[in-house]
Amino acid sequence: MNCLLCHSPYNPIANWRQLLFLEDFDVLCPRCRGAFQLIDGRLCEMCGRSLEESAPSICADCLDWEEDERWRGVLAKNRSVYVYNEWMKEVIALWKFRGDYVVAEAFRQPLTAVFRRDFGSGWQLVPIPLSAERLHERGFNQAEALARLLPLPSVPWLARKHSEKQSKKSRRERLETDNPFFLSGHPPINGKRIVLIDDIYTTGVTVRHAARVLLEAGAAEVGSLTLVRA
Template identity: 50%
Template sequence: MSTCLLCHNYFEEVDSWSTLFSLVEPDPLCSTCSEKFEKVDGELCEICGRSFSGLPDEYREGNLCYDCVRWENEPEWKGVLTKNRSLYLYNDFAKDVISLYKFRGDFAISSIFKTPLKKSFKTHFNSSYLVVSIPLSDERLYERGFNQAKAIAELLDVPIHEVLARTHLEKQSKKSRDERISGENVFRVVDIVQDKDILLVDDIYTTGSTLRHAGKVLIEAGAKSVSSLTLMRG
């Protein structure tokens, strides 16, 4: 008998050979909570990982969604982000979970993503990537108490490289898409990334602005490529 990390109800674990021999982590969620997460799957935009399911044709151009077409049509941003892959859609349930984790400091919640995150990493990326979590500014880190992106990256059980630093500015969530794109770049590179394939890790992909701004300074510093792995796709 286990206790669900989200609803705190008791549930019976389904045993398998993998869990019996500790090849995978036991499921920390009951089936009811687990099924509320909507997986990002099917045919995807080859850059941002957006699902084409239910997306009108006018928001798609070949293998890219319209958002990525717009990014790629800007010379400043073309090729900055090679690929993003996300685990789940940012639905209402996911928003509540991320709020508990990110803003209310329920750090233990991150463990519910460990098994699917490691699976996604092995499916879409590999150990040759330099894994870099999106940093918080010193002010935001003091306010929140922990860096949610770094905690997510640590679930991969691979070395995390702190090659980026961040300047404190207004929260991205308060800005429009155009303001995010045209605003000052808050990131700077603080270690060597020359000829490295970088994998950025963050909690949510919304407009892709944060990841591309981080990617831009990494590419300018000599990184070979920049991709990203995120929990949620907005």
């Protein structure tokens, strides 16, 4: 088999277990797979980043969020799969910006594992939407691509207005700008537990904006699952 990322040949059968239980083979060679860094050890209870053993259970960023009465409790929790290392930056650039959709296959197994561990079938999947313009430009929504990897169907309950690319703004600016998200139609949100799906959690503004819209429409609880915690 050839590696999905580096295209070099490798032996996908890692052990007997895989063969006996017909588990899925890794689509990446060991070298490419090993370059990703899973988030593990002790996590911030809120945003799911790695913490030192001695640190308090909530990180300083999340403390800021929870002390702000406008944002307290908006997001139940975030969990992410991978650390945003140099390799991940390269892979995200290939996948999202160059548009190599099939790269998402490499995330199926680890993303599903985190979803099962931290959420589960009681949650409704809602991918973070792109604006119509961005969607046309990119051809696909990376958050939707991730949601499709999970074993539950996802629902397009949110839509998004077109605004500047986020990465060009500061945290303060992003907080104060209007919420770009709105409900798409009249979805049956009442009392639902919702997990937002996105590619990267950086400051947490995006998922909180989306969560607020859903909470105001009657959701019971909103969490988020992202591929990367930057």
